[in-house]
Amino acid sequence: MVTFWTIALIVLSISFIVFVIFFGRLPALRNTPIGLLHRLITSSLPSLFQVLDSHLFSGRLIPRISRSLNHIAYGRHPTILIFFLLLLIVGQALFLPSAWPSLSSFHKLFGVIAILLPYLFIYLSAYTSPGLITAENLPYHLYLYPYDFTLFHPGQFCKTCRIPKPARSKHCSVCGFCVSKMDHHCVFINACVGRENQHYFLLLLLSTAALTAYGACLGISILGARSMDKFPTWSRLKPSGMSWESWFSGWGYAVHTSVGLGSVTMLTALTSPMVWSLFFYQVYLIYVGTTTNESMKWSDWKVEMDDDCAFIRPLSPATRQKDRRFESLDGRWPLEPVQIMVRTDDGTMPAPNSGIPGNGDWRRVKRLADVENLYDLGFWDNLCDVFLPGFEFGGEGGDDGWEDDDVEVGNGNRPAKPVMPSIPATRRRRRNKRRKSGAGRRRD
Ligand SMILES: [Zn+2]
Numbered sequence: 001m002v003t004f005w006t007i008a009l010i011v012l013s014i015s016f017i018v019f020v021i022f023f024g025r026l027p028a029l030r031n032t033p034i035g036l037l038h039r040l041i042t043s044s045l046p047s048l049f050q051v052l053d054s055h056l057f058s059g060r061l062i063p064r065i066s067r068s069l070n071h072i073a074y075g076r077h078p079t080i081l082i083f084f085l086l087l088l089i090v091g092q093a094l095f096l097p098s099a100w101p102s103l104s105s106f107h108k109l110f111g112v113i114a115i116l117l118p119y120l121f122i123y124l125s126a127y128t129s130p131g132l133i134t135a136e137n138l139p140y141h142l143y144l145y146p147y148d149f150t151l152f153h154p155g156q157f158c159k160t161c162r163i164p165k166p167a168r169s170k171h172c173s174v175c176g177f178c179v180s181k182m183d184h185h186c187v188f189i190n191a192c193v194g195r196e197n198q199h200y201f202l203l204l205l206l207s208t209a210a211l212t213a214y215g216a217c218l219g220i221s222i223l224g225a226r227s228m229d230k231f232p233t234w235s236r237l238k239p240s241g242m243s244w245e246s247w248f249s250g251w252g253y254a255v256h257t258s259v260g261l262g263s264v265t266m267l268t269a270l271t272s273p274m275v276w277s278l279f280f281y282q283v284y285l286i287y288v289g290t291t292t293n294e295s296m297k298w299s300d301w302k303v304e305m306d307d308d309c310a311f312i313r314p315l316s317p318a319t320r321q322k323d324r325r326f327e328s329l330d331g332r333w334p335l336e337p338v339q340i341m342v343r344t345d346d347g348t349m350p351a352p353n354s355g356i357p358g359n360g361d362w363r364r365v366k367r368l369a370d371v372e373n374l375y376d377l378g379f380w381d382n383l384c385d386v387f388l389p390g391f392e393f394g395g396e397g398g399d400d401g402w403e404d405d406d407v408e409v410g411n412g413n414r415p416a417k418p419v420m421p422s423i424p425a426t427r428r429r430r431r432n433k434r435r436k437s438g439a440g441r442r443r444d
């Protein structure tokens with residue numbers, strides 16, 4: 001029983017801490033116990049250690065440890081990718097020798113496929129370019145997405161790459177590039193997740209989640225069978241007349257018959273919900289037409305709204321003159337921005353003729369629901385945008401509809417005035433609104 005409980009406790013603790021570290025920073029969990037625990041681990045504890053360090057080691061120890069940890073977690077090296085691969089390989093090496101003789105031919109075949117798929121998608125997501133933006137391919141990336149005048153405004157430059165930032169892009173300080181439709185930098189694949197590898201990353205999450213769930217089910221089935229052979233009155237679901245102690249003893253006996261199989265079964269059972277959560281979170285982001293990076297921006301704008309500092313007014317696609325240095329005249333996206341949102345530091349409403357684009361009076365915004373998300377076309381179109389990076393929503397013009405003279409960029413001209421601060425918005429189901437005129441722009 002000691003082995004069973006020791007393994008269970010270790011696996012449960014590691015899974016929970018990993019869950020808190022990875023999920024606690026998400027905006028949706030910010031004000032939950034998970035978010036609080038995340039702040040405790042990532043902020044309060046380091047502060048406490050700093051105080052101890054300053055008293056005991058004159059403040060020399062923490063910076064060194066911090067630099068090392070930062071390098072491991074955020075440096076451009078494959079340490080965590082190798083750790084991830086080792087976890088898979090060692091887990092399978094512990095699991096398979098004991099489980100294999102008990103598997104039917106179907107499960108042997110299915111198991112091999114389930115084992116191989118995560119390796120395939122690790123390779124594809126890690127070695128497919130996420131969509132690096134350079135001065136040469138900049139016009140194409142400007143053509144892909146319009147600026148929404150909420151999260152992304154034309155005329156902003158990347159200080160490192162010294163090129164205009166296309167809508168939905170972000171500079172990755174680890175990779176050293178601006179990435180198209182940046183989602184996040186993933187340490188597990190040692191690369192950014194962006195427009196051109198997001199689908200592989202999604203399939204990696206799905207295949208890993210399926211593998212862990214499958215491994216947990218097989219392990220529970222095999223271990224349970226062993227215990228039932230030994231104790232005929234025992235079953236995987238606790239019999240009503242059996243004490244909890246006897247029931248756990250049955251599991252303990254089964255784990256003792258193969259510690260490797262038992263450990264991996266517990267690990268997969270506890271980590272599987274976490275991997276599924278990551279997968280469904282990504283699906284949810286696609287459903288609402290946003291990315292991890294953009295969800296952070298929306299979250300920041302919610303704070304601005306709560307502080308009464310966010311304002312909005314209409315933007316007319318019919319009368320607005322596009323800045324050809326930064327905007328495509330006829331991009332592939334089927335929607336145009338129809339609003340602009342700005343914030344002021346002191347909550348004062350901007351003047352109607354302040355020089356900021358837009359028409360009419362400003363209106364204070366209190367809710368994310370009052371702001372359109374330009375990048376949400378509805379789930380299926382959003383999914384097409386993820387899985388078919390060259391997808392043309394208009395379906396006209398052959399190939400991908402891209403023409404090289406669509407945008408006049410590359411002269412390095414900066415805008416005459418600073419661009420507007422960004423603003424948060426949220427999803428709305430308005431597939432039939434604001435689509436560009438011209439029937440049949442969508443393929444569906
Ligand atoms: Zn950059």
Ligand SMILES: [Zn+2]
Pocket residue numbers: 172173174175176184185186191192193
């Ligand atoms: Zn990166």
